[in-house]
Amino acid sequence: MSDLITTPNIVDADDFYAELLTAHEGLSDAESNALNARLLLTLANHIGDRAVLSDALNVAIKAGRS
Amino acid sequence: MNKIFEIPMYSYTRSKDQDAMTRKRHPVVVIGAGPVGLGAAIDLAQQDIPVVVLDDNDKVSFGSRAICFSKRCLEVMDRLGCGDVLVDKGVIWNTGKVFFGERKVYDFNLLPEDGHKMPAFINLQQYYFEEYMVNRVRALQAAGKSIEIRGKNKVSAIGTHDDHVTLEIDTPEGPYNIEADWLIACDGAGSPTRRMLGKDFVGRVFEDNFLIADVVMEADFPTERWFWFDPPFNKGQSALLHKQPDGVWRIDLQLGWDIDKEKEMKPENVISRLKAMLGDDVEFELEWVSIYTFQCRRMEDFRHGRVLFAGDAAHQVSPFGARGANSGLQDTDNLCWKLKLVLDGKADESLLDTYSAERVYGADENILNSSRSTDFITPKSAVSRLLRDAVLDLSEENEFARPLVNSGRLSVPCIYDGSGLNGADTDKLPAQTRVGSVIADAPLGDGFLSERTGDRFQVLAINCDVEPVTAKGVQAEVIKLETANAPFLQERYLGDQKAAVYLLRPDQIITARWLTPDSVAIAAAMTQAMGG
Ligand SMILES: Cc1cc2nc3c(=O)[nH]c(=O)nc-3n(C[C@H](O)[C@H](O)[C@H](O)COP(=O)(O)OP(=O)(O)OC[C@H]3O[C@@H](n4cnc5c(N)ncnc54)[C@H](O)[C@@H]3O)c2cc1C
Numbered sequence: 001m002s003d004l005i006t007t008p009n010i011v012d013a014d015d016f017y018a019e020l021l022t023a024h025e026g027l028s029d030a031e032s033n034a035l036n037a038r039l040l041l042t043l044a045n046h047i048g049d050r051a052v053l054s055d056a057l058n059v060a061i062k063a064g065r066s
Numbered sequence: 067m068n069k070i071f072e073i074p075m076y077s078y079t080r081s082k083d084q085d086a087m088t089r090k091r092h093p094v095v096v097i098g099a100g101p102v103g104l105g106a107a108i109d110l111a112q113q114d115i116p117v118v119v120l121d122d123n124d125k126v127s128f129g130s131r132a133i134c135f136s137k138r139c140l141e142v143m144d145r146l147g148c149g150d151v152l153v154d155k156g157v158i159w160n161t162g163k164v165f166f167g168e169r170k171v172y173d174f175n176l177l178p179e180d181g182h183k184m185p186a187f188i189n190l191q192q193y194y195f196e197e198y199m200v201n202r203v204r205a206l207q208a209a210g211k212s213i214e215i216r217g218k219n220k221v222s223a224i225g226t227h228d229d230h231v232t233l234e235i236d237t238p239e240g241p242y243n244i245e246a247d248w249l250i251a252c253d254g255a256g257s258p259t260r261r262m263l264g265k266d267f268v269g270r271v272f273e274d275n276f277l278i279a280d281v282v283m284e285a286d287f288p289t290e291r292w293f294w295f296d297p298p299f300n301k302g303q304s305a306l307l308h309k310q311p312d313g314v315w316r317i318d319l320q321l322g323w324d325i326d327k328e329k330e331m332k333p334e335n336v337i338s339r340l341k342a343m344l345g346d347d348v349e350f351e352l353e354w355v356s357i358y359t360f361q362c363r364r365m366e367d368f369r370h371g372r373v374l375f376a377g378d379a380a381h382q383v384s385p386f387g388a389r390g391a392n393s394g395l396q397d398t399d400n401l402c403w404k405l406k407l408v409l410d411g412k413a414d415e416s417l418l419d420t421y422s423a424e425r426v427y428g429a430d431e432n433i434l435n436s437s438r439s440t441d442f443i444t445p446k447s448a449v450s451r452l453l454r455d456a457v458l459d460l461s462e463e464n465e466f467a468r469p470l471v472n473s474g475r476l477s478v479p480c481i482y483d484g485s486g487l488n489g490a491d492t493d494k495l496p497a498q499t500r501v502g503s504v505i506a507d508a509p510l511g512d513g514f515l516s517e518r519t520g521d522r523f524q525v526l527a528i529n530c531d532v533e534p535v536t537a538k539g540v541q542a543e544v545i546k547l548e549t550a551n552a553p554f555l556q557e558r559y560l561g562d563q564k565a566a567v568y569l570l571r572p573d574q575i576i577t578a579r580w581l582t583p584d585s586v587a588i589a590a591a592m593t594q595a596m597g598g
Contacts (some may be wrong), residue, residue: 033452034452037452037453037455038459038460041460041467041470042460042464042466045466045467
């Protein structure tokens with residue numbers, strides 16, 4: 001694993017989660033998807049580190065497998 | 067329509083070979099007088115290898131084809147004696163604008179790097195590119211070189227043998243046969259040679275059509291490249307406007323997959339589309355209109371015994387990123403010196419396998435880059451479009467998103483990292499000029515490094531002395547250089563070191579480098595570069 005943080009790291013996680021939901025309020029599915037995509041790209045740029053990004057992608061892929 | 071399409075450049079004339087009692091054997095025959103075939107022929111003729119080019123046509127390339135020629139291609143063309151005329155005629159642009167929907171999201175300036183003879187690229191119609199090459203062929207002929215273009219000579223059958231190839235050729239006066247020690251197939255994407263040899267050509271077809279129009283107009287659009295994603299005049303698709311010399315503009319309009327090509331090609335339909343784009347009051351004349359579907363594919367191997375494939379015959383890319391002709395000229399750049407060494411008996415035939423290995427590597431990089439551009443420009447799934455649009459929306463106010471916008475990446479030469487021909491390297495010298503790279507140009511007094519190099523093995527002795535070097539009967543030319551008044555040379559070749567020695571192949575690829583001169587090591591690297 002790279003330096004991807006997989007332990008809790010967001011201060012006041014409940015508050016962040018609520019902000020995320022609020023941002024999507026009143027949006028159509030298409031608008032929400034677009035917002036998520038813009039957010040994803042913004043965060044990815046902030047991280048920058050290619051290995052961290054790949055590991056994050058893999059975490060997301062793995063968690064979606066049932 | 068521009069007259070240049072109609073003028074025969076190499077009209078059919080009867081050749082002595084057609085009346086010969088026995089089939090004439092030529093050292094090298096090239097099929098195809100496109101940019102790549104002509105490049106191969108000029109290169110060989112300059113090295114005093116007699117060459118015959120066969121083409122089933124007798125005119126320059128038809129219609130809207132290449133317009134963007136990159137720096138490396140121009141350097142190769144300079145070595146072939148056509149560099150200045152191309153740059154003089156070509157259009158150079160630095161500003162690009164990107165539009166998304168109704169709005170301009172950003173513009174960019176390419177800020178070209180200083181200290182190179184050639185610009186990063188030029189825009190020029192492919193027919194001029196070919197015309198200048200034919201002129202160069204004529205100049206070489208006048209200088210007594212053995213180079214011939216036979217128009218209306220269509221190769222109809224090929225026989226392959228261990229040590230030669232036989233060709234059957236159709237002409238207006240009937241068929242004849244010749245033989246070649248080596249055959250270079252530059253017969254384009256539909257390569258009949260490839261078909262006759264039963265070789266594969268696999269890859270990916272992009273399910274999309276593009277209307278490519280060249281229009282002549284007196285509009286005062288600036289000399290810039292404008293790219294539209296999802297513009298109001300071509301909803302859900304893309305568009306490109308690009309300037310060429312003589313007031314000609316290239317317009318690419320994405321049309322989608324399920325279209326009626328014949329209907330789209332009708333002048334009245336093309337004109338109404340263009341009016342929607344350019345505005346009703348802009349006067350223009352259509353020079354050429356075609357509809358293309360793009361593909362990215364390559365042959366598995368570019369060498370089959372005595373037959374060598376180059377250019378579109380060997381690999382095809384979508385035009386985003388301008389890699390077709392540009393990479394084709396890099397093929398022949400790589401091939402011709404190797405073929406000369408083999409013909410001169412200085413290197414083993416297996417050296418030609420490294421042509422295939424190196425250029426397959428280059429083709430894969432080009433295919434990767436142009437596939438990525440095509441995927442961005444023409445997203446093929448809902449999520450691909452979602453992400454693409456997110457990038458574009460962000461790009462308006464956020465600089466970070468702009469590098470992700472991919473409307474075609476500038477074609478730069480690949481670096482032959484890991485090539486079997488490479489010799490010693492050291493990471494104490496700049497990464498830019500590492501082994502496997504093309505030389506980085508640098509001003510030298512009243513000229514440029516790119517003008518002093520090429521056509522033979524050369525040793526750059528920078529701030530040091532090197533004894534003459536010979537390997538396998540080939541002598542390397544030693545070029546002594548000082549960095550005292552050459553800051554670009556210092557930066558690109560020495561970095562923070564005081565001296566260095568670079569060994570260059572005849573195609574200006576850096577094949578080994580050292581901090582201190584050692585003639586034995588240089589000779590060993592030269593041997594290695596000639597296939598061992
Ligand atoms: C719309 C468009 C835009 C492009 N833009 C760019 C760009 O900006 N930059 C770039 O670098 N590339 C670009 N390209 C690609 C470029 O046009 C090609 O890569 C280039 O022409 C390939 O050159 P070639 O010599 O390999 O083949 P071709 O130019 O196709 O030449 C092949 C030749 O072989 C001859 N021939 C075929 N069969 C036979 C036969 N049986 N006997 C004798 N002769 C034969 C043909 O007559 C022809 O003259 C573009 C292409 C298109 C379609």
